[in-house]
Amino acid sequence: MAGAGPAARLPEADGLPAPEENPIPPPLPLRTELSRLEIQRYSRQLVLPETGVRGQLRLSACSVLVVGCGGLGCPLAQYLAAAGVGRLGLVDHDVVELSNLHRQVLHRESRLGTSKARSAAAALREINSAVQCVPYELALGRDTALQLVRAYDVVADCSDNVPTRYLVNDACVLAGKPLVSASALRLEGQLAVYGYRGGPCYRCLFPKPPPPETVTNCADGGVLGVVPGILGSLQALEVLKIATGMGTSFHQAMLIFDALEGRFRHIKLRPRNPDCAVCGDNPSVTALQDYEQFCGSSATDKCRMLCLLSSDERVSVEEYKQILDDKVHHVLVDVRPLVEVDICRLPQAVFAPLSKLQEKDEGCLKSLVQRICEARQPSSENKAFPVYVVCKLGNDSQKAVKILQGLSYQGLGLISVKDIKGGLMAWANKINPEFPQY
Amino acid sequence: MTCEVIVLYFARSADLAGVRTETISVPQQLTSLQLWDEIVKRHSRLAAIQDQVVFAVRQEYVLLGDQLLVLHTGDEIAIIPPVSGG
Numbered sequence: 411m412a413g414a415g416p417a418a419r420l421p422e423a424d425g426l427p428a429p430e431e432n433p434i435p436p437p438l439p440l441r442t443e444l445s446r447l448e449i450q451r452y453s454r455q456l457v458l459p460e461t462g463v464r465g466q467l468r469l470s471a472c473s474v475l476v477v478g479c480g481g482l483g484c485p486l487a488q489y490l491a492a493a494g495v496g497r498l499g500l501v502d503h504d505v506v507e508l509s510n511l512h513r514q515v516l517h518r519e520s521r522l523g524t525s526k527a528r529s530a531a532a533a534l535r536e537i538n539s540a541v542q543c544v545p546y547e548l549a550l551g552r553d554t555a556l557q558l559v560r561a562y563d564v565v566a567d568c569s570d571n572v573p574t575r576y577l578v579n580d581a582c583v584l585a586g587k588p589l590v591s592a593s594a595l596r597l598e599g600q601l602a603v604y605g606y607r608g609g610p611c612y613r614c615l616f617p618k619p620p621p622p623e624t625v626t627n628c629a630d631g632g633v634l635g636v637v638p639g640i641l642g643s644l645q646a647l648e649v650l651k652i653a654t655g656m657g658t659s660f661h662q663a664m665l666i667f668d669a670l671e672g673r674f675r676h677i678k679l680r681p682r683n684p685d686c687a688v689c690g691d692n693p694s695v696t697a698l699q700d701y702e703q704f705c706g707s708s709a710t711d712k713c714r715m716l717c718l719l720s721s722d723e724r725v726s727v728e729e730y731k732q733i734l735d736d737k738v739h740h741v742l743v744d745v746r747p748l749v750e751v752d753i754c755r756l757p758q759a760v761f762a763p764l765s766k767l768q769e770k771d772e773g774c775l776k777s778l779v780q781r782i783c784e785a786r787q788p789s790s791e792n793k794a795f796p797v798y799v800v801c802k803l804g805n806d807s808q809k810a811v812k813i814l815q816g817l818s819y820q821g822l823g824l825i826s827v828k829d830i831k832g833g834l835m836a837w838a839n840k841i842n843p844e845f846p847q848y
Numbered sequence: 849m850t851c852e853v854i855v856l857y858f859a860r861s862a863d864l865a866g867v868r869t870e871t872i873s874v875p876q877q878l879t880s881l882q883l884w885d886e887i888v889k890r891h892s893r894l895a896a897i898q899d900q901v902v903f904a905v906r907q908e909y910v911l912l913g914d915q916l917l918v919l920h921t922g923d924e925i926a927i928i929p930p931v932s933g934g
Contacts, residue, residue: 482934570934595933598859615909616930620900624860628933638934664902666858666928677926678908 434561435544438496440471448540452494465654466494472653473497473542475562477550477578479530480504481513481628481638482592482645483568488516489646490541491534495653497542498534499562502526503549503710509848513635549710550574552698555581564649567591568642570627572619573701573709579604579612580698583689588652588661592638592645595631597669599641602660602679603648605689609661614683622707623716637669718808723828727836730798734758740796741785743778745810746834750802754834754846764806767813779819786823794826802848804833849876851921855887861901861927865891876919880910883917883925894927902928 444452444466455461461469474495476483479502487498504526506517516533517526527545534543548554550569559565559581567578567589575591582589588606593599605611644665648658666675688695702708725733733740744751744759751761760781766774786795797814801807807829814827830837838845850873857865874886884903888894903910904926905917 478934480934568934570932572930572932575930575932593931593934595859595931598931600928600931615902616900618899620860620897620929624896624900625932626860631933633933664928666926668858675907675926677902677904677928679902680909680911 475499478568479526482642484516485642573705577701592641594638599667601665606661611689619705716805794824799829864893
């Protein structure tokens with residue numbers, strides 16, 4: 411199956427394909443014996459009765475598609491390469507950034523700005539040159555996913571967004587491949603194996619995607635690097651168990667890791683849902699769909715861009731700079747959580763976290779109204795007093811504008827509330843390069 | 849007859865509930881959907897994620913619906929929305 415078709419070709423000798431092509435390598439041969447060097451290299455796992463020579467040979471004939479070379483994909487691929495898996499397909503459309511290095515442990519300072527897929531492949535080759543590493547510099551999409559998934563034996567979902575999770579799930583169900591899935595955020599992680607030995611697929615558990623505004627990513631929510639490190643390592647373990655023939659403990663169970671408590675919980679899951687849209691008895695999903703549309707969010711944007719306000723309710727960072735230069739009287743309200751205010755802030759800002767505004771916190775609203783009243787000049791009493799709202803990226807600020815526009819307090823007078831498009835990160839990018847970016 | 853069960857809120861559900869764990873008093877016999885409703889009564893914002901959670905009773909998945917549960921004091925109820933980060 412794999413390797414058939416006119417588009418298929420072997421990867422280049424250096425394993426670095428041209429970015430616009432998706433090489434589909436031929437199946438790996440099942441070998442009958444290990445070389446002397448392989449015996450030496452893998453001796454500590456060869457003496458394990460659960461793996462043994464037979465398991466090692468199976469592993470060397472196994473190919474694993476790693477979807478995402480980030481916080482999960484790096485530790486996963488590292489252990490799989492070290493253990494002697496036959497081939498690793500490394501999918502990532504992104505480039506290495508400074509803010510990745512605290513958790514994406516295959517990437518190096520020297521590779522900042524270069525492709526994550528290639529950076530990971532280069533690091534893995536240093537660990538084990540016998541493992542074929544095939545980088546795919548692309549965002550997995552409906553047109554590429556099925557072909558790639560079919561060419562590999564096991565798929566590891568190490569992605570960081572909801573549309574990709576549904577895409578990978580559906581592709582694995584359609585191709586009949588086991589999906590070892592992990593995820594991590596903040597101080598929590600989850601692990602499960604989907605579509606394997608009668609167990610559920612991702613859609614059996616989560617038939618409807620969450621509303622996009624309720625989804626938090628690592629940039630917004632934060633993540634302690636070792637948490638995806640732990641989950642990616644556990645994910646590698648399940649891949650190894652499947653590849654060597656030991657089987658997995660998670661084909662009908664989910665592992666929940668609570669890093670704060672230091673506790674793992676094993677949740678027994680339902681079996682496959684016969685009414686599931688993709689793996690059920692009468693599936694409605696028989697080909698890959700448009701998953702960004704299905705989930706209402708993008709698979710490649712690091713940050714969602716909300717559009718809640720009209721253009722006359724927003725100013726650009728350049729316009730706000732002009733307002734400062736012209737010394738226009740105004741109040742700037744920073745609505746970020748206090749933990750982010752501690753990282754960096756504009757000196758003129760007053761602070762009112764969005765969460766407090768949303769829960770209509772009396773103390774917070776009162777002190778904000780007081781600050782606005784103090785700043786308002788007596789002479790301009792009849793004119794709407796300008797209030798600008800800022801956050802990190804210009805999403806929360808729009809929500810805050812909506813709340814503040816509905817504010818009615820005695821003595822507040824007329825105010826005109828607008829937000830600053832792109833937030834403090836746009837300020838750092840376009841106005842003040844010394845302002846920290848996080 | 850009521851009993852005291854421990855509710856664990858994971859990921860997004862902890863944000864919405866404002867707590868990570870709590871003990872609540874519920875009827876000993878009720879359906880899984882009634883148990884969910886008891887929890888949503890305490891934290892109305894959880895209603896938004898009803899269709900996007902794994903609901904587990906004594907560490908076992910339970911479909912939200914008519915399934916009758918017999919609970920005992922100390923039983924662990926877990927609300928597990930998917931985490932998608934990586």
